[in-house]
Amino acid sequence: MVKTEMGRLQEHPILEFKRGKEVTIYFNGKPIKAFEGETVAAALYAAGVRVFSRSFKWHRPRGFFCAIGKCSACMMEVDGIPNVRTCKVYVRDGMQVKTQSGMPEAENDVLSILDDVMDTVFPHGSHYLKFTTSKNARRFIVNQLRKFTGFGYPPKAVYQGKAGYEEIETEVLVIGGGPGGMSAAINAAKYGAKVLILDENPFLGGQLVKQTHRFFGSAKERAGTRGIKIAEILEGELRSFKNVDVRLETRAFGIYNGEVGAHQKGEVDKLLRIKAKKIIVATGAYERTLVFENNDLPGVYGAGGVQTLMNVYGIKPGNRGLIVGSGNVGLILTYQLMQAGVEVAAIVEALPTIGGYFVHAAKVSRLGVPIYTRHTILKALGKKCVEGAIIAKLDERWNPIPGTEKKFDCDFICVAVGLSPAHELLYQAGCEMKFIPELGGLVPLRTKYNETTVPGLYTAGDVDGIEEATAAIMEGRICGIHAAISLGYGGKEAEKELEEAVKELDEFRAGPFGQKVVVGIKKCLVEGVKV
Amino acid sequence: MSELKVAVIGGGIAGLSAAYFLAKSGAEVEVFEQRYLLYGASGRNSGGLTVQFNDEELIKLALRSLDLYDELQSEVKFNFLLRKDGYLKIANKNDEAKLESEASLLKKFGVKIEILNQNEVKELVPDINTKAFDLAYYFSKGGTVFPWPVIWGLARGCKALGVKVYDYTPATVVVENGSVKGVQTLDGLHKADFVINAAGAWSNEVSKSAGVELDNKIFKENICVTESLRPYLDPYIFDVSNNAYLSQSMRGEIVGGVVGREIDQIDKKGELDPLIRYAKFATNLIPKLKGLSVLRQWVGVYDLGKNGKPVIGFTKVKGFVQLNGFGRHGMSLGLAAGEKVAEMVLKK
Numbered sequence: 001m002v003k004t005e006m007g008r009l010q011e012h013p014i015l016e017f018k019r020g021k022e023v024t025i026y027f028n029g030k031p032i033k034a035f036e037g038e039t040v041a042a043a044l045y046a047a048g049v050r051v052f053s054r055s056f057k058w059h060r061p062r063g064f065f066c067a068i069g070k071c072s073a074c075m076m077e078v079d080g081i082p083n084v085r086t087c088k089v090y091v092r093d094g095m096q097v098k099t100q101s102g103m104p105e106a107e108n109d110v111l112s113i114l115d116d117v118m119d120t121v122f123p124h125g126s127h128y129l130k131f132t133t134s135k136n137a138r139r140f141i142v143n144q145l146r147k148f149t150g151f152g153y154p155p156k157a158v159y160q161g162k163a164g165y166e167e168i169e170t171e172v173l174v175i176g177g178g179p180g181g182m183s184a185a186i187n188a189a190k191y192g193a194k195v196l197i198l199d200e201n202p203f204l205g206g207q208l209v210k211q212t213h214r215f216f217g218s219a220k221e222r223a224g225t226r227g228i229k230i231a232e233i234l235e236g237e238l239r240s241f242k243n244v245d246v247r248l249e250t251r252a253f254g255i256y257n258g259e260v261g262a263h264q265k266g267e268v269d270k271l272l273r274i275k276a277k278k279i280i281v282a283t284g285a286y287e288r289t290l291v292f293e294n295n296d297l298p299g300v301y302g303a304g305g306v307q308t309l310m311n312v313y314g315i316k317p318g319n320r321g322l323i324v325g326s327g328n329v330g331l332i333l334t335y336q337l338m339q340a341g342v343e344v345a346a347i348v349e350a351l352p353t354i355g356g357y358f359v360h361a362a363k364v365s366r367l368g369v370p371i372y373t374r375h376t377i378l379k380a381l382g383k384k385c386v387e388g389a390i391i392a393k394l395d396e397r398w399n400p401i402p403g404t405e406k407k408f409d410c411d412f413i414c415v416a417v418g419l420s421p422a423h424e425l426l427y428q429a430g431c432e433m434k435f436i437p438e439l440g441g442l443v444p445l446r447t448k449y450n451e452t453t454v455p456g457l458y459t460a461g462d463v464d465g466i467e468e469a470t471a472a473i474m475e476g477r478i479c480g481i482h483a484a485i486s487l488g489y490g491g492k493e494a495e496k497e498l499e500e501a502v503k504e505l506d507e508f509r510a511g512p513f514g515q516k517v518v519v520g521i522k523k524c525l526v527e528g529v530k531v
Numbered sequence: 532m533s534e535l536k537v538a539v540i541g542g543g544i545a546g547l548s549a550a551y552f553l554a555k556s557g558a559e560v561e562v563f564e565q566r567y568l569l570y571g572a573s574g575r576n577s578g579g580l581t582v583q584f585n586d587e588e589l590i591k592l593a594l595r596s597l598d599l600y601d602e603l604q605s606e607v608k609f610n611f612l613l614r615k616d617g618y619l620k621i622a623n624k625n626d627e628a629k630l631e632s633e634a635s636l637l638k639k640f641g642v643k644i645e646i647l648n649q650n651e652v653k654e655l656v657p658d659i660n661t662k663a664f665d666l667a668y669y670f671s672k673g674g675t676v677f678p679w680p681v682i683w684g685l686a687r688g689c690k691a692l693g694v695k696v697y698d699y700t701p702a703t704v705v706v707e708n709g710s711v712k713g714v715q716t717l718d719g720l721h722k723a724d725f726v727i728n729a730a731g732a733w734s735n736e737v738s739k740s741a742g743v744e745l746d747n748k749i750f751k752e753n754i755c756v757t758e759s760l761r762p763y764l765d766p767y768i769f770d771v772s773n774n775a776y777l778s779q780s781m782r783g784e785i786v787g788g789v790v791g792r793e794i795d796q797i798d799k800k801g802e803l804d805p806l807i808r809y810a811k812f813a814t815n816l817i818p819k820l821k822g823l824s825v826l827r828q829w830v831g832v833y834d835l836g837k838n839g840k841p842v843i844g845f846t847k848v849k850g851f852v853q854l855n856g857f858g859r860h861g862m863s864l865g866l867a868a869g870e871k872v873a874e875m876v877l878k879k
C-alpha cells in the first residue's frame with residue numbers, strides 16, 4: 001500500500017516528504033545512511049536502532065521516546081560532546097555518534113545483569129545503609145558507587161560553538177509558538193504592540209504540525225481544515241506583521257523578576273535576556289504515560305512521539321502497533337498509522353465506552369481495528385524492545401480480572417492517555433498554582449482574560465488546561481488583546497473585540513465536550529484588576 | 532540528668548548535631564523545623580569540606596568536624612557519601628597574603644597545606660585552565676559531602692535516641708522573668724530548660740522572639756547543577772579571588788555557583804546574573820565544560836555572625852543559646868559546633 005524504503009515512508013496519501021541530500025553518519029563506528037533534515041535519532045530509528053541508551057542505575061534499555069527533547073532517553077555522544085539529545089540535532093555528513101551508557105555499548109550492555117540482581121542485593125535506598133560501620137568499607141563503597149554515576153564521558157574536546165549574548169526589550173513576549181502562542185502574538189501585534197515570540201522547535205505550529213487529519217472544532221475556528229494547514233495559516237498571518245520578531249530554536253529557561261532568560265541556537269549560541277512588559281506563556285503540554293510492567297521498554301511511546309516520527313520525519317514507527325487509549329488522539333493516530341501502512345493490532349480503553357468522537361471511532365472500526373473497552377495493558381513483552389503486550393479485562397473496581405489476559409504480537413505500543421500542562425515556567429515565575437484534574441494537572445489561577453496572579457503574566461493553550469487547538473487559539477486571542485489594551489493600544493475597538501472573544505470562548509465551551517473544562521476553570525478563576 | 536529538657540529550633544546540620552549529642556548524653560530533646568528537613572541551607576549547599584580558615588577557633592571546629600563525619604557515620608549507621616578527595620583553593624596574586632596566613636596558621640595545628648604549582652594542579656584536575664589562577668593551596672584531607680544524607684542520617688540518629696523531630700512546625704521562644712520557659716508552636720507550649728537557636732538565616736527573628744538582639748547578616752546564594760558526567764573532577768575547587776566554586780556531585784553533576792550576596796529580606800527566587808557569572812567562571816576554569824547544559828538552579832540562604840564568625844553560646848536570657856551565623860561554612864563547622872553547644876549546655 002505505502003512504499004517504504006530504508007525504514008522511510010516513500011509515498012503518503014496526505015503528506016509529502018522532501019528529503020535532503022543523502023549523507024553518512026557513524027553509529028558506534030558503523031556507517032549509516034541518512035538524509036539531511038533528519039534528526040540523528042530519526043535516522044538511527046529508520047536504520048533499525050532501538051536501544052539508544054541505558055538507564056542510570058539498572059542499565060535497562062532506553063529507546064526513542066518523546067522525540068521532542070524532553071525525556072533524555074536518546075542522549076548520546078555526538079562528535080565528542082556528551083549528553084546530546086539526538087532527537088534534537090540534525091544529521092551532518094561524517095558525524096560520529098556513540099552510545100554512552102552501557103558496556104561496551106547500549107545495545108549489548110554487560111551491566112544489564114544489574115537489572116536482574118540489583119533489587120535483591122541493593123534494595124532501593126540501601127546504599128545509605130550498607131557497609132556503614134567501618135570507615136574503610138564506607139570509603140570503598142563510595143568509590144565504587146561513584147564509578148557507576150554519570151551519563152556521558154567528560155568532553156574530549158572544547159566545544160567549538162560560538163557564544164553570543166543579546167539584550168532585548170519588547171512589549172509582549174510570547175513563549176511557545178503553537179496555536180495558542182501564535183494567536184496571542186497575532187492579536188497583540190495587530191493592535192500595534194511590539195511582540196517577540198519564541199519557540200524551541202525549528203518550526204512554528206507546536207502540536208499542530210503532527211496533525212494530518214481534518215480538524216474537529218467550531219466552524220469559525222477553521223474546523224474541517226487539517227492541523228498542519230492551520231499552522232501554516234497562522235504562521236502566514238503572524239509573519240505579515242512588521243512588529244513581530246520570531247525566534248526559533250529558542251528555549252525560554254527561566255522567568256526572573258520580569259526578565260526572561262532564553263537560549264537561542266544557531267551559528268552563534270546565544271543567551272537572550274529579554275525585558276518584556278507583558279509575558280504570555282503558551283508552552284503546551286507533555287504526554288502522560290501509564291504504569292505497567294516494562295513501560296520503559298524501547299518501543300513504548302506516547303502518541304506525540306509516534307506522530308513526530310511518522311508525520312514529521314516520514315519514518316515508520318514499526319510494523320504492528322497496539323494503541324492504549326481511545327480518545328480522539330488514540331483514534332486519529334490509529335488511522336494515521338494505517339494510512340502509513342502500519343498495522344494496528346487493537347485499541348485498548350479502560351473506560352466502558354470509547355472516549356473520542358463518534359466519527360473517528362466509526363472510521364477506525366470500518367478499518368477493522370478491534371477496540372477493547374474496559375481493558376487495560378498489563379505488561380509489555382520483550383527484552384531489548386517491544387515484542388508483544390498482554391492486556392486484561394477490568395472489573396468495576398478497575399482491577400484486572402485474572403484469566404482474561406490476552407496476548408498480542410506487536411513491535412510497538414502507543415500510550416495515548418492524555419496530556420499534562422507544561423507548567424514549569426509558570427510555577428517558577430511564582431504564579432499561584434492549583435491541581436485541577438479536569439484540566440489535566442497543575443494549572444495557574446487566572447482571570448477571565450487569562451492573566452495569572454503574577455501581574456502582566458498571561459497563559460494561553462494547553463499549559464493552563466488541556467483542551468484543543470481551537471480553545472488555544474481563542475485563549476491566545478483573549479490574552480493577546482488584553483495585553484495590548486493594558487499597554488495602551490487598541491482603544492474602544494479592542495475592548496469590544498475582547499468582550500466578544502470572551503463570549504465566543506464561553507459559547508465554544510458550552511458544548512457537551514466542554515463541560516469538564518468549564519467545571520475545571522471555575523475552580524481556578526480569580527477576579528482580576530480591571531483595565 | 533534525665534530531667535534536662537532542650538528544645539532546638541531549626542532542623543539543619545547545626546540543630547540536628549546539637550540535638551544528637553544532647554540526646555546521647557541523656558537529655559530529652561525536641562527539634563522544631565518550620566518546613567521540612569533540607570529546607571534550610573543544609574539542604575541546598577555544595578557540601579565542600581575544608582579546614583582552610585584564618586581563625587583558630589574555626590580551624591578547631593573544622594578539624595573536629597572532619598573527625599566527627601567519620602565517627603557519626605559509623606554511629607548512626609548511615610552513609611553520608613563523603614569523599615575526602617581534597618579541597619583546592621585557587622586565587623590570583625592579590626590574595627596571596629590571605630592564603631599564606633591561613634596556611635601558616637594551619638601549620639600550628641599540624642595541618643599540611645600543599646602549595647601546588649600549575650603542573651601539579653593539572654595532575655589533579657587534568658582539564659583545568661592554568662591561566663585562570665596564579666596560586667593553588669591544597670588540603671588533601673578535605674573534600675565534598677552530599678548534604679542530604681548528612682541531614683537524613685543525623686535525623687535518623689536523633690530519632691534512634693528518642694529525639695522528637697517535628698517538621699512543618701515553626702517555633703518561637705517563650706521567656707519568663709529573664710529565663711526561657713520553652714517554645715511556642717501552633718499546638719501549644721513545649722516546655723524546655725534550654726532553647727537552642729539554630730535557625731540559620733531565620734536566627735535573627737527567632738532571637739527577637741526571645742528578646743535577645745542578634746544582628747547576623749543574611750546572604751542569598753544561587754547554585755546550579757549541570758547534566759551528569761562520569762567521575763571526572765575529584766577535588767572541590769574554590770576560587771578565592773572570583774568568589775566562585777565548583778565540584779562534582781556523587782551523581783556526576785557539576786555543582787557550583789558564585790558566593791552569595793547580602794540581602795535585607797529572605798527570598799529564595801533564582802536570579803539570572805549569578806548564573807551568568809558562574810557560567811563564565813566555570814567555562815574559563817575548565818573550558819571543556821562549555822556546551823554542558825545547566826539542569827537546575829536554586830537558591831539557599833544563610834546567616835553570618837556580624838563579626839564574620841559563627842555565634843555560639845549563652846545569652847542574657849537564661850537558657851537561651853545561640854548556634855548560628857555559620858556563613859558559607861556550616862557544613863565544615865556545624866557538626867563540631869553542635870557538639871560544643873551540647874557540652875556547654877550539659878555543663879550548666
Ligand SMILES: Cc1cc2nc3c(=O)[nH]c(=O)nc-3n(C[C@H](O)[C@H](O)[C@H](O)COP(=O)(O)OP(=O)(O)OC[C@H]3O[C@@H](n4cnc5c(N)ncnc54)[C@H](O)[C@@H]3O)c2cc1C
Nearest residue numbers: 176178179180200206207216251252284461462468469470
Ligand atoms: C494527535 C492529536 C490530535 C489533535 N487533534 C485536534 C483536533 O482535531 N482539534 C483540536 O482542536 N485540537 C486537536 N489537538 C489538540 C491541539 O493540538 C492542542 O490542544 C494545541 O496544539 C495546543 O496548543 P498550544 O499552543 O497550547 O500548545 P502546543 O501546540 O503544544 O505548542 C507549544 C509550543 O511551545 C513550545 N515550547 C514549550 N516550552 C517552551 C520553552 N520553554 N521555550 C520556547 N518554546 C517552548 C513548544 O515547542 C511548542 O511548539 C490534537 C492533539 C493531538 C496530540
Ligand SMILES: Cc1cc2nc3c(=O)[nH]c(=O)nc-3n(C[C@H](O)[C@H](O)[C@H](O)COP(=O)(O)OP(=O)(O)OC[C@H]3O[C@@H](n4cnc5c(N)ncnc54)[C@H](O)[C@@H]3O)c2cc1C
Nearest residue numbers: 541543545565571572573576579702731831860861862863
Ligand atoms: C548555595 C550554598 C552553598 C554552600 N556551600 C557550602 C559548602 O560548600 N561548604 C560549607 O561548609 N557550607 C556551605 N554552605 C553553607 C551551609 O549550607 C550553611 O552554613 C549550613 O547549612 C547552615 O546550617 P544551619 O543548620 O545553621 O542552618 P539551616 O540549614 O539553614 O537550618 C536552619 C533551619 O531552621 C529552620 N527554621 C528557621 N526558623 C525557624 C522557626 N522559627 N521554627 C522552626 N524552624 C525554623 C529553617 O527552616 C531551616 O531548615 C552553602 C550554603 C549555600 C546556600
Ligand code: FES
Nearest residue numbers: 067069071072087
Ligand atoms: S529527549 Fe530525545 S527522545 Fe526524548
